[in-house]
Structure formats: structure tokens, C-alpha cells
Amino acid sequence: MxxxxxxxxxxxxxxxxxxxxxxxxxxxxxxxxxxxxxxxxNNAVYRAFCDKFGVKPDDIRTFxxxxxxxxxxxxxxxQVSAYKEEDLFKIISIPPEKIVTYxxxxxTTGKPSKYPFDRNSLARLNKSNAQILKCLADISVxxxxxxxxxxxxxxxxxxxxxxxxxxxxxxxxxxxQEQVRxxxxxxxxxxxxxxxxxxxxxxxxxxxVHLFGPPFAYKDIAEMLLKSRQIIKMAEKSKAFMxxxxxxxxxxxxxxxxxxxLINGAFGIExxxxxxxxxxTDVFSWLLECEKKRKHVPPWxxxxxxxxxxxLKDLEKTMPKNQEGIMAFLTPIIESYPAFLTTGDLGALTTxxxxxxxxxxxxxxxxxxxxxxxPRGCALEELKKMQTSAFVFVEKExxxxxxxxx
Amino acid sequence: MDSRGYFIPAGIGFKxxxxxxxxxxxxxxxEVCSANRQLVEECIRxxxxxxxNCLLRTSIKKIVQxxxxxxxxxxxxxxxxxKEAEDVLPVTTGLSPQMLSLGMDALTTTFRKENMLxxxxxxxxxxxxxxxxxxxxxxxxxxxxxxxxxxxxxxGGVPGLQVMGIVNALLMKxxxxxxxxxxxxxxPSIYARAIADVDPRLADAIALFPWKGGDPEFADLEACVFxxxxxxxxxxxxxxxxxxxxxxxxxxxECAFIAYPPRTGLIMVAKEKLTKNNAKNLAERMAWDICMxxxxxxxxxxxxxxxxxxxxxxxxxxxxxxxxxxxxxxxFPVGELTDxxxxxxxxxxxxxxxxxxxxxxxxxxxxxxxxxFERNRALETPITYRTIHVMSVNILSEVLGLIKPFExxxxxxxxxxxxxxxREFSDILSLRGDVSRITTPGNMYRFPPxxxxxxxxxxxxxxxxxxxxx
Numbered sequence: 001m002x003x004x005x006x007x008x009x010x011x012x013x014x015x016x017x018x019x020x021x022x023x024x025x026x027x028x029x030x031x032x033x034x035x036x037x038x039x040x041x042n043n044a045v046y047r048a049f050c051d052k053f054g055v056k057p058d059d060i061r062t063f064x065x066x067x068x069x070x071x072x073x074x075x076x077x078x079q080v081s082a083y084k085e086e087d088l089f090k091i092i093s094i095p096p097e098k099i100v101t102y103x104x105x106x107x108t109t110g111k112p113s114k115y116p117f118d119r120n121s122l123a124r125l126n127k128s129n130a131q132i133l134k135c136l137a138d139i140s141v142x143x144x145x146x147x148x149x150x151x152x153x154x155x156x157x158x159x160x161x162x163x164x165x166x167x168x169x170x171x172x173x174x175x176x177q178e179q180v181r182x183x184x185x186x187x188x189x190x191x192x193x194x195x196x197x198x199x200x201x202x203x204x205x206x207x208x209v210h211l212f213g214p215p216f217a218y219k220d221i222a223e224m225l226l227k228s229r230q231i232i233k234m235a236e237k238s239k240a241f242m243x244x245x246x247x248x249x250x251x252x253x254x255x256x257x258x259x260x261x262l263i264n265g266a267f268g269i270e271x272x273x274x275x276x277x278x279x280x281t282d283v284f285s286w287l288l289e290c291e292k293k294r295k296h297v298p299p300w301x302x303x304x305x306x307x308x309x310x311x312l313k314d315l316e317k318t319m320p321k322n323q324e325g326i327m328a329f330l331t332p333i334i335e336s337y338p339a340f341l342t343t344g345d346l347g348a349l350t351t352x353x354x355x356x357x358x359x360x361x362x363x364x365x366x367x368x369x370x371x372x373x374x375p376r377g378c379a380l381e382e383l384k385k386m387q388t389s390a391f392v393f394v395e396k397e398x399x400x401x402x403x404x405x406x
Numbered sequence: 407m408d409s410r411g412y413f414i415p416a417g418i419g420f421k422x423x424x425x426x427x428x429x430x431x432x433x434x435x436x437e438v439c440s441a442n443r444q445l446v447e448e449c450i451r452x453x454x455x456x457x458x459n460c461l462l463r464t465s466i467k468k469i470v471q472x473x474x475x476x477x478x479x480x481x482x483x484x485x486x487x488x489k490e491a492e493d494v495l496p497v498t499t500g501l502s503p504q505m506l507s508l509g510m511d512a513l514t515t516t517f518r519k520e521n522m523l524x525x526x527x528x529x530x531x532x533x534x535x536x537x538x539x540x541x542x543x544x545x546x547x548x549x550x551x552x553x554x555x556x557x558x559x560x561x562g563g564v565p566g567l568q569v570m571g572i573v574n575a576l577l578m579k580x581x582x583x584x585x586x587x588x589x590x591x592x593x594p595s596i597y598a599r600a601i602a603d604v605d606p607r608l609a610d611a612i613a614l615f616p617w618k619g620g621d622p623e624f625a626d627l628e629a630c631v632f633x634x635x636x637x638x639x640x641x642x643x644x645x646x647x648x649x650x651x652x653x654x655x656x657x658x659x660e661c662a663f664i665a666y667p668p669r670t671g672l673i674m675v676a677k678e679k680l681t682k683n684n685a686k687n688l689a690e691r692m693a694w695d696i697c698m699x700x701x702x703x704x705x706x707x708x709x710x711x712x713x714x715x716x717x718x719x720x721x722x723x724x725x726x727x728x729x730x731x732x733x734x735x736x737x738f739p740v741g742e743l744t745d746x747x748x749x750x751x752x753x754x755x756x757x758x759x760x761x762x763x764x765x766x767x768x769x770x771x772x773x774x775x776x777x778x779f780e781r782n783r784a785l786e787t788p789i790t791y792r793t794i795h796v797m798s799v800n801i802l803s804e805v806l807g808l809i810k811p812f813e814x815x816x817x818x819x820x821x822x823x824x825x826x827x828x829r830e831f832s833d834i835l836s837l838r839g840d841v842s843r844i845t846t847p848g849n850m851y852r853f854p855p856x857x858x859x860x861x862x863x864x865x866x867x868x869x870x871x872x873x874x875x876x
Contacts, residue, residue, distance in 0.1 A: 048763045075757040076788075080764075083782035090764045308749045315752065326749055344753050 004120075007333050010299045011127045017135045017296055017361040021354055024299040024362055025063055032302055033060050035332030036069050036340070042103020042323040043093040046070075046338045063353070066302055067316045071328055071342040074282045077113040085114065092116050094336050101280070103158065105281045106360045115284070116336050124333040125284050128300060130160060130169035136288040136296055136361075137239055137275065139210065141171045146177045146202055148213030148221060150192055151182035159244045160282065163212055168284045183213075183221065194221055200230065208235045214244035215259055215276075216252050222266035233268040243277035243286055278368050283331045287366060292358045294350055294365035303366050305348050315342065323367055324348050346370050408434040409494040411591030412615035413598035416606070420445050429605040430501065431496040436592060441617035443626045446583075449613035452632075453581035454554055456610035461579045464499055464608065466526065466536045473573055474519040476600040481514035486599050491593065498590045499565055499743040501700065506565075508738060509699065513566045514780040516855055517573050526855040529865045531803035536579055552662065552868050554637045558619070559587045560645020564703045567644055568594040570855075572612055574864050576601075580640075584614035585631070592615040604763045611855055613635025620652055628656055635661035640868055642666070651688040655852035662867050665730060666860050669704035669817035669840070670788060672711065673696070673721075673847050674805050674831065676823035680716025687724050688822055691848025693730035694822060695777070698851040700741050701790040705753060705818040705843065705858075708788035710796045711805045721768055728770035731792060735773030740792055750789045751776060785811055802827070807835065813839035817860060820847040 001009070010016055010027050019027075037057040039046050050056065050070045059068055071145075072091075080087045081104075089096055098118040129372045133139060145167055149160050168176040183199050184192045199221070211218070218240065219330055225231060240255030246253045254262070260274050275289040287295040287303075297303045307317040313350050319325035328349045330340045351363030407424065414420055426433060439445065461469070479485045483492075491510055496503045497693035515521075526533035533551040534540050555578075557571035559818035567588050572594060575582035586594050594614050602609035617624045633656050635641060640662035643653045650665040659664050673692060680688075695707050710727070712720035743751070758778050770777040775792030783797045785808075799805055802823065809816060816839050821828050832844045842861035843853065855864070 031696070045760065045763050049760055052759055071756070072760060073753050073757045075753060076760045079757065079761065079782065079784045079786075080766075083784050084766060087764050091760075258528065307750060308745045315756075342756075344749065 001030075002033050003038065003332060004312060004335070005032040006034065007300055009126060011124060011131060013299075015135055016131060016299050018297060019362060020355070021362050025353055028299050028302060029063050029066065031300060031332040032066055032069070032330055033057070035330075035335075036060055036338075038335065039093045039338040039340075043091065043338060046072075066330065067304060067306070067318055067328070069330060069340050072338060073397070074113065074341055074343045077115065077282065081114040088114060090117055091338075092229070092336055093338060094375050096120055099336065106287045113282075117334075118336045121336050124320070125171055126165050128285055128298065128333055130333075132286065132288050132296075132298055133163075133166045134170050136290055137241065138237070139170055140208075141175060142179075142207060143171070144205070144207060144209045145181070146199060146209055146211050147180065147182045148184065148194075148211060148217035150184045150186050154184075154186045157244075158281075159279070162244075162264055162284070163241075163243075163285075184217075188275070194224060195231070196221070196224060196228075200232065203232050203234065206235070208237045210239045210241060214229040214247070214249075214360055215242050216221045216233050216249040218242060218263055219252055219254065219259060220336065222262040226262075226265040231266060231268070236270075237273070238267075238269055239273040239275055240267065241275050241277060241288070243279050245279075273374075278366070280329055282343060283329050283334065283339045285331065290357060290359040290361060290365075294357050294359070295367065296332060296357065296361060297364045297366060299362075300331060300333050302328075303349070303364065304328050304365075305346075306342070319348065321349050321352055321376060327366070327368070331384060344371065407437045408592035408600075409490050409592050410437045410595050411586070413435075413602075413609075413612055413614065414439060414440040414445075414449060414596045415456065415610045415613055418448045418452060425686070427497045429497055429500060431742065434494045434497045436494070436498065437613045437846065438591065441615055441624065441627060443630050446627050446630045450554065450581075450583055453583060453611050453613050456607070456763045457553065457579065457581040458605045461576070461581070461611050464579075466533045466579070469576055469608065470519055470522045470526075470533075472601060473517055473522065473576065474606045475604045476597070477514045477517045480597070480600050481511065485600075487596050487603070491596050494592055495565065495590075496741070500744070501554060501565075502739040502741045504738045505524075505700065505741060506697075509565060512852070513569060516566070517569070518741070521855050522573075522577060524854060526857040529863050530869070535871075536577075539872075539874050542873070545875040546873070547650070548872045548874070550870045550872065551575070551580040551865075552640045553581065554635070554640070555580045555582050555868065556635065556639070556641045556645045557584040558641065558644070558645065558649070559585065560619075560649040561587050561589050563587060563644055564699045564825065565590060565593045567680065569597045571642065571644070572579070572614075576608070576611065578865055578868055580868065581611045582613075583631070584612075585619070586614055586616050588616035588618060591633065619649065631665040632656035633658050637661065640664065640709070656687055664867050666704075666814065669860065670812070670815050671705050671707040671807065671818035671820065671850055672709045672805075672816060673707045673820040673850075674802055674823070675710070675712045675821075675847075676802050676827055677716035678824055679822045680712060680718040680720070680723055682717055683720045685723055686730070688847060689723065689727040689730040690733075691846075692820070693734045694848055695850040696794050697731060697734040697738060697740075697792055701788075701792050701794075703851065705853075706790065707818075707820060707847075707850060708795065708810075710794060711802070711808065712796065712798050713802045714798050714800055720796065721779050724768065724777055724796040725770060726773075727794070727796065728772045728777040730772075730773045731777065731794075735775060735792075740774030743791060749789050751791060751793060754778070754786070754789055754793060772847070783808060802831070809838075813841070815839070816841050818843040818845070818850050820845055820850045822847050 040057050055068045059391045080189045099116045101117050102114045136140045181202050185195050260271050277286040277288045278295050279286050289295050305319040306315045306328050324346050327340045347368045349364050350367050351357045351365040353364050356365045357365050422437050425436050425438050480488050495506050539546040539548045555575040559568050572582050598612045635658050637660040641657045642664045643650050643664045758767045758769045766781045768779040777794050779796045821831050835841045
């Protein structure tokens with residue numbers, strides 16, 4: 001079986017988060033081995049980079065060897081995208097004519113990063129995100145969704161488009177058109193307004209309604225509802241999904257506990273059904289919380305916390321469970337570029353690869369802690385850096401190979 | 407106990423605790439005091455009293471002599487407090503013993519009589535205005551420093567800054583209460599003790615001890631330190647934008663508030679100066695600016711811009727700079743790297759290893775540092791710890807556009823150019839952002855105490871002039 005077939009085996013599994021642990025890890029290893037070999041053989045730049053670390057495909061024999069794979073920094077993509085976009089083609093692992101689109105990350109500041117994609121990788125990513133949603137959120141085809149965001153025409157963020165696509169994949173295109181609504185309207189002046197009436201109407205229709213949006217949108221709407229003394233009692237299995245953090249709204253930031261209480265008070269959604277998602281923008285995925293508030297890593301991904309060090313080789317060493325380290329993300333489902341990345345963020349594994357979470361699903365699970373801070377010094381601590389928890393779905397740029405067609 | 411992280415005026419009772427600092431240079435036990443509101447109140451009361459009974463009645467000449475003697479003692483390797491500093495400070499500051507020793511020499515040279523008098527003349531015209539009414543253009547004038555100056559030091563500043571805060575206050579005959587960096591409270595304590603060794607009565611106008619800033623446990627203490635300050639007092643903050651913001655919120659509106667936010671430096675070199683004859687010397691001077699205090703000071707250059715067209719290409723010069731930084735690394739090794747620093751350096755090096763492979767950069771690894779010749783002129787956040795970005799420009803004036811995104815943070819610029827070009831860029835840069843110091847490479851880390859600090863006089867905002875017009 002090719003490594004891509006191995007990926008598809010995992011992606012098409014009826015419930016990948018309930019696979020046999022050994023089987024899941026064996027497939028994970030096989031897929032990553034194959035993916036590493038693919039990028040090593042087909043990507044001269046990445047191969048030269050691996051040679052600096054002295055790591056070759058033959059060196060990845062056991063599960064523990066996965067951490068030897070040379071990690072690219074998300075800063076590299078940022079730089080190349082910002083300062084010499086044509087160099088992006090130097091980091092692709094497929095013939096340039098297979099590139100069909102670029103996704104661009106964006107944040108509140110700084111310059112965006114662009115990532116090249118082929119059709120197959122796009123399809124697998126969509127399947128991945130849909131599986132994550134389906135298996136961790138227990139959604140069914142009759143469920144309705146209310147996005148606390150502008151609609152697809154008025155936003156380009158992956159937060160919205162990616163989630164919509166995942167829902168489409170889960171419940172079907174036609175149902176998605178019927179059962180998904182958006183709570184923010186953009187007026188002629190470009191200002192966004194929450195439409196509480198739409199929200200209340202969809203609730204009044206009965207049935208399960210899942211909410212989705214960034215945390216500040218929940219806070220805004222909850223406060224509006226509480227102020228106008230309109231409390232909604234959502235159906236028992238309704239969930240509140242959030243992602244994207246407090247980008248651009250740090251002034252509004254409250255603790256997760258406070259936000260949970262607000263959501264419970266305004267929408268009647270229980271704590272166990274409030275689910276945060278960790279956006280992994282560099283691999284265009286997200287890790288969703290289970291009912292035990294742990295973010296699950298699917299079998300087609302490898303996430304670990306690595307030991308901080310100033311030695312290039314030392315990023316191979318992983319931190320034990322619950323101990324903080326530099327997060328490293330590897331996924332074999334992207335063919336176009338080596339999706340073996342470190343972002344400089346700090347986190348920890350909260351369930352090991354060979355264990356199960358309290359929810360009953362297989363591990364691992366991870367916890368994002370923070371951005372690695374600034375070194376000591378009264379010299380300039382930080383220029384504004386781009387925060388990449390949301391990605392921009394830029395399909396308006398279509399490519400055939402490296403030639404833009406639209 | 408190896409040292410202390412506090413200085414409390416005599417006669418005040420307080421609880422002591424021991425804390426340990428540990429790094430590759432060893433482990434030290436530092437005695438700290440248990441901080442609480444009552445201690446702050448008593449200290450402030452005592453130091454203000456000491457100001458009235460001693461400082462105000464001591465001539466400025468005598469105050470300068472006392473501080474000069476303290477500095478002179480500290481310059482002696484055999485002096486017990488100097489030995490204590492050399493033993494303990496590499497562990498608390500993270501600077502290598504060699505760099506620390508260099509820093510102590512610089513500090514004890516800075517706060518000497520001649521330098522202090524130069525500063526006083528520069529600030530006031532005549533230091534004796536601090537002693538009483540003297541003839542002036544307004545008739546007769548007298549200069550009065552604030553009754554109390556509260557200094558707050560955020561983490562990571564260069565050690566000498568905390569001493570500067572104490573010395574400047576004493577020179578203005580102000581009582582001084584300092585909240586040192588809780589990661590390094592030892593050096594200001596050592597200096598205060600050195601002053602006490604010379605004149606304990608004068609030292610009674612100093613109090614300092616650390617606590618965890620912003621921690622709710624110290625809310626009451628901070629109310630006393632900040633919110634209850636009066637019109638004839640001042641709060642000075644050296645720290646990050648966040649520290650400044652958080653403290654400013656708490657300071658009473660009547661009290662003067664002065665902030666020194668994070669700053670950075672850069673170097674510009676004209677093509678005429680990139681010659682075979684000059685390159686090595688220039689690189690050596692630059693290496694001093696970069697390596698001093700491990701590039702963590704406000705004046706430390708984080709970027710170097712080199713004009714194309716010289717006899718030595720910018721990329722070649724980056725290699726020469728790396729060799730000189732290597733030499734500095736041998737003589738004055740880089741200090742202990744924090745875990746965060748290690749992470750960021752690793753991330754940066756990894757990014758540029760890739761950039762080098764695709765032809766967009768060239769990296770050099772001098773001992774204890776990283777020199778990146780960056781072909782795309784990417785603006786990267788400074789990491790410090792001797793990580794320097796070197797870039798080329800077609801003409802030197804291009805630098806002005808490149809620094810626009812961060813010019814508001816630039817304090818010090820080193821320019822290596824012909825005299826006319828040096829003056830021309832000095833004029834232009836003086837109008838940009840917060841640029842307040844322009845010099846030549848090799849002099850970015852050394853400046854007299856009489857130099858303005860961050861664009862203002864050292865005593866600005868602290869002195870009240872009283873004119874007697876008969």
C-alpha cells in the first residue's frame with residue numbers, strides 16, 4: 001500500500017478516533033515514513049535541509065524515529081511569502097503544474113504566508129477536517145448550524161470557509177445550504193452587525209443548533225442577549241464550537257471559565273458542549289476538543305512537544321506528557337510541501353500516543369499553552385508579528401502550475 | 407547567604423527569606439525581604455526623612471565625592487563588595503563572568519567625579535544650584551529635586567541601569583525607592599551598600615527591594631508605591647510597553663510619570679568605508695557594540711545595513727564581522743541563554759538554514775552568536791544574544807525606508823560614513839522616530855552620563871527651579 005493509500009485508509013475509517021491504538025500508530029508511522037520519503041526524493045531544497053541534519057528516509061524506522069524528521073519553521077514560509085514569493089516554488093514537492101491554489105494565512109498584523117496546494121491535498125485536508133468535526137462533535141445530518149460570523153461572500157477567512165466545507169462534507173451540500181446560517185450581516189458601509197433576530201428564529205425552529213465562531217463573537221452576542229434579557233435555551237445536544245482566539249479583540253479577552261459561564265447563561269449550552277478548536281494554520285487543520293476538553297490529534301497527524309534548545313539537532317527530543325515544549329506538527333496528507341513544521345508555539349501532550357483519553361477516544365491529545373515569549377533584554381522585544389490562528393481561503397487566485405489563471 | 411537583593415534603611419524591621427539562583431555559572435543563595443505594604447510605608451517615610459536630615463543638608467560636591475568613592479572602591483578587585491558582585495552576578499544576570507567584569511569596570515568608571523560633574527553642569531548649568539540660591543539670569547535661582555523618586559525596573563535590562571536610577575536620584579538630592587528587576591535585585595543592592603560603606607547617613611535615603619509586579623498578592627503594596635504618590639514625587643519605569651502600561655494605570659495623576667520603553671539600535675555603513683583597510687577595524691568596533699551585554703541593551707544594534715559598491719562586498723563583510731564576533735566570543739563569552747532565547751535562536755537559525763539553501767541568505771556561526779546576511783532584507787524581530795541581521799542596500803538612503811516599520815523604537819544609530827554624509831544622515835535621522843543618539847560604530851555602547859537619555863535630559867521632569875527676583 002502506498003503512503004497515500006495509508007492516509008486514505010485512516011481518513012475513510014468510520015471512526016478514526018476509536019481505532020485500535022496499535023493499528024492507528026502503525027498506520028501513522030507508515031504514512032509519515034512514506035510522506036517523508038516523498039518529500040525527501042522530490043524536493044531538492046528539503047532534501048538539502050535534511051542532509052544538514054543527517055537524516056534520510058532510511059533513518060525513520062520506528063515510531064520514535066519520527067522526531068528525527070527535519071522540521072521547517074513557519075517563519076520560513078512567512079519570509080518567503082512576504083519577500084520573495086517566487087521562491088515558494090523551490091519548496092514544493094510536486095510538479096509545479098499540479099498546484100491549483102494557495103491558501104494564505106493572515107492575522108491582525110504582519111505579512112501573510114502562502115502555502116501551495118494540489119487537488120489531492122485539498123481533498124484530503126477537507127476530509128480530515130470533516131472527520132474531526134464528525135467524530136469529535138457527534139453531529140448528525142439533521143443538525144443546524146449558526147455561524148457567528150459574516151457569510152461566505154463577506155469573509156475570506158479559512159475559519160469560516162473551512163468549517164463550512166467540513167459541514168458540507170458531513171451533511172451534504174444541499175443540506176448545508178438549508179441548515180447553515182450566518183449571524184453577522186455586513187451593511188453598505190462595510191460594518192458588521194449581529195442579527196439577533198436570525199439567531200432567535202433559527203432557535204425557535206427547534207432541533208439541535210450548533211454555534212460556531214471566534215470567542216469574542218460569543219462574548220458579544222451573549223452580552224447582547226443578557227442585556228436584552230433574551231435567554232435562549234438550546235436543545236440539549238447543541239454545541240458551541242470556537243476557534244481563532246481573540247485576534248484583534250484582546251481588549252475583550254476573558255478567561256475560558258468566564259466565557260463558558262457567559263455562554264451557558266445566554267444560550268443554555270452546557271460546559272461539556274462548549275468546544276474550543278486549535279487552528280493549525282501551517283497545516284490547515286484544526287484540533288477539536290472532546291467533551292473532556294482535550295484536543296485530539298487524528299491518526300493522520302503527529303504532534304509533539306519538543307525540548308527547547310539552541311542546537312538544531314536537539315529538537316528531536318520530546319518532552320514527557322504534560323511538560324511544556326516547542327510544538328511540532330507533522331501530517332502526511334499534504335503532498336505539495338513538507339508539512340513537517342514547528343511554529344515556535346509552546347504546548348504539551350496531555351494524552352500519550354499509546355493511551356486513551358478519558359472520553360474513550362484514542363490519543364494523543366494536546367494543549368496549547370502560549371507563544372514562546374521574547375528573550376530577556378531591554379532591547380526591542382517584539383516587533384508586531386503575525387499571528388496565524390486563522391487562515392484565509394484564497395480561491396480567487398487560481399493557478400495552473402505556477403501560472404495564475406484568474 | 408551569598409548576597410542580598412534588598413537595601414533597607416537602618417532601624418526598620420522586616421522578615422527575610424532566601425531564594426536560590428542557579429545557572430551554568432553556579433548556584434547562589436540570595437537573601438530577599440518579605441515585601442508588604444507596611445515595609446514600603448516605613449521605608450518611604452525613612453528615606454524622605456533622611457533626605458530632609460541629610461541629603462538636603464549635604465553639598466552636591468560632597469554627594470559627588472561619596473558616590474565617587476563608592477565607585478572607586480567597587481573598581482578595586484580586592485574590595486569585598488566587588489568580589490561579591492563578581493561571584494554572584496553571573497548567576498543572577500546570566501552574563502558571563504568576563505562580560506560582567508567588563509560591565510562592572512564600565513559602571514565604576516561611569517559614576518566617577520569628573521563624569522558626574524560634567525553631567526550636573528550639562529543638566530543644570532551649575533551643580534551648586536542644588537545647594538541653594540545662586541546668581542542666575544533670572545536674578546537668583548535654586549534647583550530642587552523631587553522629594554521622592556520611585557524607580558521601577560522590568561525584567562531584562564542591563565544591570566547598570568538600576569544603579570543609574572539610584573545615582574541620578576541622589577545627585578538631585580531626591581530620596582529614592584527602587585523596585586529592582588526581581589530576576590536581578592543584587593547589583594543595585596551592592597551599589598547601595600557600597601555607598602553606605604562610605605556614608606551610611608546618605609545611604610539612608612535609599613531603599614530597594616523586589617516583588618512580583620502586578621501580582622494581586624501585592625495590590626495593597628502597589629497602591630502605596632504608585633497610587634498614593636504625590637505632586638512632589640515621581641515614578642520612573644524602565645520596561646516593556648506592557649509594564650509601562652500597567653504601572654501607569656496605577657500611578658496617581660498628580661505624580662510625575664516618566665517611562666523608558668524598549669529601544670533598539672542599528673548601524674549604517676557607506677560604501678566608501680567598506681575597504682580592505684577599514685573592514686577589519688570596522689568589524690571589530692561593530693562586534694563590541696553587538697556583543698556588549700549580549701546585545702540586550704537599548705543601544706545594542708540589531709540590524710546592520712551596508713551600502714553596495716565598496717571594495718568589500720556586504721556579504722564578504724558579514725563574514726569578517728563573524729570572525730570579529732568570534733574573537734569577542736573567545737574573550738567575552740556569551741552568557742547563559744534562557745530557554746526562550748534558545749528556542750528563538752534555534753527557530754531563526756533553522757529558518758535561515760533553509761533560506762541559505764534556496765540562495766536568499768548566508769549564515770555564519772561565530773562563537774556564541776549568529777550572523778545572518780539576509781538578501782531579501784526581511785524584517786525580523788530581534789532576538790538579541792548576539793544575533794545580528796546584515797543587509798545590503800543600493801544606496802545608503804534606502805535604509806530610511808527600510809527602518810520605517812520600526813523606527814519609533816530606534817534609539818541609537820551607528821553611522822560609518824564620510825564626515826559630510828555622517829552629518830547629513832544625523833540631521834535626517836534626528837527627525838525620525840525616537841532616534842536620540844547618533845554615533846560611530848564602536849561607540850554605541852559607550853557614552854558619558856551627561857549624554858541625554860532617550861532624547862531627554864536626565865533630570866527632566868524631576869527638577870523644580872525657584873527664582874528669587876529681588
